[in-house]
Amino acid sequence: MKFTINRLPFLEQLTNVGRAVSGKATIPILQGIKISVEEDKITLTGSDSEISIESTLYVEDETYHIQIEETGSIVLTARLFSDIVRKLPTGQVTIESNAQNQTLITSGKAHFTLIGQDGSAYPRLPDYSEEFRLIIPTIPFKNMVNQTIFSASNQESRPVLTGLHLVAEEGFIRGVATDSHRLSQRDVSMTETKEELGFDQLTIPKKSVVELTRIVKDDQIIEMLVLDKQIIFFVDNVIIYSRLLEGNYPETDRLIPTEYETRITVNSNTFHEAIDRASLISHQGKNNVVQLSFDNEIVSLYVRGNERGEGVEHIEVKAVEGSPTTIAFNPDYMKEALKSFEGVDIHIDIQSAIRPMLLSPATYEEDNEEEVEDAKHNSLLQILTPIRTH
Amino acid sequence: MKFTINRLPFLEQLTNVGRAVSGKATIPILQGIKISVEEDKITLTGSDSEISIESTLYVEDETYHIQIEETGSIVLTARLFSDIVRKLPTGQVTIESNAQNQTLITSGKAHFTLIGQDGSAYPRLPDYSEEFRLIIPTIPFKNMVNQTIFSASNQESRPVLTGLHLVAEEGFIRGVATDSHRLSQRDVSMTETKEELGFDQLTIPKKSVVELTRIVKDDQIIEMLVLDKQIIFFVDNVIIYSRLLEGNYPETDRLIPTEYETRITVNSNTFHEAIDRASLISHQGKNNVVQLSFDNEIVSLYVRGNERGEGVEHIEVKAVEGSPTTIAFNPDYMKEALKSFEGVDIHIDIQSAIRPMLLSPATYEEDNEEEVEDAKHNSLLQILTPIRTH
Numbered sequence: 001m002k003f004t005i006n007r008l009p010f011l012e013q014l015t016n017v018g019r020a021v022s023g024k025a026t027i028p029i030l031q032g033i034k035i036s037v038e039e040d041k042i043t044l045t046g047s048d049s050e051i052s053i054e055s056t057l058y059v060e061d062e063t064y065h066i067q068i069e070e071t072g073s074i075v076l077t078a079r080l081f082s083d084i085v086r087k088l089p090t091g092q093v094t095i096e097s098n099a100q101n102q103t104l105i106t107s108g109k110a111h112f113t114l115i116g117q118d119g120s121a122y123p124r125l126p127d128y129s130e131e132f133r134l135i136i137p138t139i140p141f142k143n144m145v146n147q148t149i150f151s152a153s154n155q156e157s158r159p160v161l162t163g164l165h166l167v168a169e170e171g172f173i174r175g176v177a178t179d180s181h182r183l184s185q186r187d188v189s190m191t192e193t194k195e196e197l198g199f200d201q202l203t204i205p206k207k208s209v210v211e212l213t214r215i216v217k218d219d220q221i222i223e224m225l226v227l228d229k230q231i232i233f234f235v236d237n238v239i240i241y242s243r244l245l246e247g248n249y250p251e252t253d254r255l256i257p258t259e260y261e262t263r264i265t266v267n268s269n270t271f272h273e274a275i276d277r278a279s280l281i282s283h284q285g286k287n288n289v290v291q292l293s294f295d296n297e298i299v300s301l302y303v304r305g306n307e308r309g310e311g312v313e314h315i316e317v318k319a320v321e322g323s324p325t326t327i328a329f330n331p332d333y334m335k336e337a338l339k340s341f342e343g344v345d346i347h348i349d350i351q352s353a354i355r356p357m358l359l360s361p362a363t364y365e366e367d368n369e370e371e372v373e374d375a376k377h378n379s380l381l382q383i384l385t386p387i388r389t390h
Numbered sequence: 391m392k393f394t395i396n397r398l399p400f401l402e403q404l405t406n407v408g409r410a411v412s413g414k415a416t417i418p419i420l421q422g423i424k425i426s427v428e429e430d431k432i433t434l435t436g437s438d439s440e441i442s443i444e445s446t447l448y449v450e451d452e453t454y455h456i457q458i459e460e461t462g463s464i465v466l467t468a469r470l471f472s473d474i475v476r477k478l479p480t481g482q483v484t485i486e487s488n489a490q491n492q493t494l495i496t497s498g499k500a501h502f503t504l505i506g507q508d509g510s511a512y513p514r515l516p517d518y519s520e521e522f523r524l525i526i527p528t529i530p531f532k533n534m535v536n537q538t539i540f541s542a543s544n545q546e547s548r549p550v551l552t553g554l555h556l557v558a559e560e561g562f563i564r565g566v567a568t569d570s571h572r573l574s575q576r577d578v579s580m581t582e583t584k585e586e587l588g589f590d591q592l593t594i595p596k597k598s599v600v601e602l603t604r605i606v607k608d609d610q611i612i613e614m615l616v617l618d619k620q621i622i623f624f625v626d627n628v629i630i631y632s633r634l635l636e637g638n639y640p641e642t643d644r645l646i647p648t649e650y651e652t653r654i655t656v657n658s659n660t661f662h663e664a665i666d667r668a669s670l671i672s673h674q675g676k677n678n679v680v681q682l683s684f685d686n687e688i689v690s691l692y693v694r695g696n697e698r699g700e701g702v703e704h705i706e707v708k709a710v711e712g713s714p715t716t717i718a719f720n721p722d723y724m725k726e727a728l729k730s731f732e733g734v735d736i737h738i739d740i741q742s743a744i745r746p747m748l749l750s751p752a753t754y755e756e757d758n759e760e761e762v763e764d765a766k767h768n769s770l771l772q773i774l775t776p777i778r779t780h
Contacts, residue, residue: 080671080698080699087663087670089663110701110703111702111703112700274479277477277500280470280473281470281474308467308470309505311503312500315499316499
């Protein structure tokens with residue numbers, strides 16, 4: 001196997017497929033990136049048990065300026081190989097491997113030899129037939145992932161909660177993540193009917209959607225192909241294969257509060273800054289808790305650390321309606337939820353100290369119908385379970 | 391005690407004195423910053439066993455816009471207090487403590503209460519009489535510290551090697567740091583004679599000089615006062631007290647090679663990049679070693695990892711003279727040494743595979759006398775002990 005290629009665009013694709021490779025891979029060959037050279041293209045592959053990423057570099061694509069001298073394949077340690085390519089001295093690199101899997105990497109006067117593994121020993125990626133691919137609007141999808149994925153669980157005890165749940169609806173796809181203490185939900189508008197979307201519901205591992213959003217550029221198109229236990233994303237010449245998480249995802253619709261006793265309307269940034277200050281104190285204590293209350297026309301935050309001190313702050317709100325109330329919560333969860341609103345005004349809807357609170361973009365009476373529809377349609381929601389304090 | 395002050399300049403001084411505070415302080419009160427309020431000024435103090443930093447904020451200095459309502463003093467947890475001041479909502483902050491050391495921090499509608507400790511329980515800083523202070527040229531001194539301090543030892547087994555050693559010479563101060571595997575040396579020109587410098591030699595703890603260089607801005611003046619077991623630096627209204635390290639500093643003059651068998655002249659950046667590439671491979675192996683050789687008119691680097699691979703690179707040099715040679719060294723030490731030359735061409739002087747190699751700024755025959763004098767006078771030197779490989 002021997003080829004020469006432009007170093008920087010090659011490095012970019014090595015980085016893309018390297019995202020799938022886990023440093024903790026227990027199967028040695030999965031610590032590597034497979035480089036497969038054919039007459040008209042070079043294919044790079046990285047994989048762990050959950051996600052595989054494949055990037056195809058075509059000889060006809062002038063970006064790469066590929067010259068192929070000999071076909072073949074090799075597997076090279078992902079991290080080390082990428083680091084070497086990153087630091088090579090010239091704009092081009094030549095990779096040549098022999099029958100003993102010795103691989104010579106040459107750039108200018110620098111020569112590195114790495115011992116690779118046989119390309120034929122690398123696991124095969126799943127086959128797929130050219131079925132119907134759904135086109136996903138890139139920017140709304142990326143936003144949806146970023147506004148929800150932090151609520152997915154990190155605990156392997158209930159695997160299905162570690163993913164992003166997608167539900168096909170009439171004219172939109174709903175994304176949901178929850179670790180059972182909090183829930184994030186946002187819709188992505190689609191032109192398709194529910195039936196045309198071609199799936200019902202599915203749950204994608206967190207790592208797969210996060211890496212997808214890192215790989216796809218805003219001006220690229222995402223195509224999605226749903227198989228039985230797999231999902232495949234196509235982004236230009238990069239293909240991302242991911243397994244789907246098994247298990248029943250909880251019915252989250254009924255968790256979303258539909259009424260409130262108290263509604264506080266506040267700017268999400270203003271409130272984020274106050275929570276950030278309060279968390280300095282709450283992080284000192286054993287219990288990481290901040291209390292929000294509405295009383296005597298005043299909305300305030302109260303926090304108490306372990307002997308170390310306490311804090312109280314009156315919050316500048318846009319409006320308050322309903323009964324006096326007090327509710328306590330984890331300020332770090334609240335900060336993540338608030339950040340997802342990117343500075344817009346929000347409603348904080350509270351039923352009682354022991355029932356989940358709902359955060360959603362504020363709508364005002366003077367808003368026109370379109371604005372209200374718009375807000376409803378993107379329908380970003382954040383739900384936080386309170387902490388009982390006595 | 392009660393005062394109001396402009397938040398950001400106050401925070402800057404809290405950060406300055408907080409540099410002395412160690413999170414690992416075993417004496418609880420030293421985890422705090424002392425705030426002492428008098429009629430005409432506020433004094434902030436932070437300290438660990440080695441270094442104390444004091445900053446005085448004068449009421450007459452309009453930067454701070456200080457209003458003092460009640461004098462007194464308090465000690466507040468350094469990190470938490472600074473974090474709170476950093477995140478407060480308005481441009482001003484009011485600090486008020488009562489007889490129980492409860493301290494109220496107010497900014498706009500945010501109120502924090504911290505329990506402090508009595509200011510009178512804080513250790514007193516050393517006294518000094520108004521003796522002769524030496525004015526140190528700021529930029530050359532900062533450069534000297536940055537170009538040498540990485541060679542100071544981190545091992546407490548020989549404490550004196552963990553500091554920066556200063557030697558008074560005729561018209562300059564020499565700075566030296568060594569951990570016995572490598573040595574860095576640079577001079578700072580002074581207008582004083584050796585006698586006028588007022589000290590002979592002394593060793594300052596690494597942390598003290600590093601924090602000094604972080605506090606002093608390029609346009610500020612450093613004044614230095616040498617006492618018996620202490621050194622004091624004055625930078626505007628900030629005073630840095632440091633103990634001096636005891637013990638005999640090795641006589642490093644005789645360690646500096648005065649001749650060579652082989653002299654390689656190379657650009658320090660070019661060589662740094664090649665070492666950086668080679669270290670990718672050496673870090674894979676058990677021994678972190680790179681080999682430099684000169685043979686057949688070619689200078690090359692060779693590196694071998696643990697089974698993982700190897701690398702060889704021909705180095706573009708400016709000149710080579712002398713005999714063929716091979717010498718091995720730690721590439722990480724070499725990278726730090728090379729970085730100190732900030733991209734200029736250097737000589738690498740080699741005597742043999744087992745004797746220290748000397749790095750110094752290159753001088754060329756066509757250089758005029760002034761340039762040669764200049765290079766000699768700043769006389770930045772880096773010495774590396776080779777690694778024996780057999």
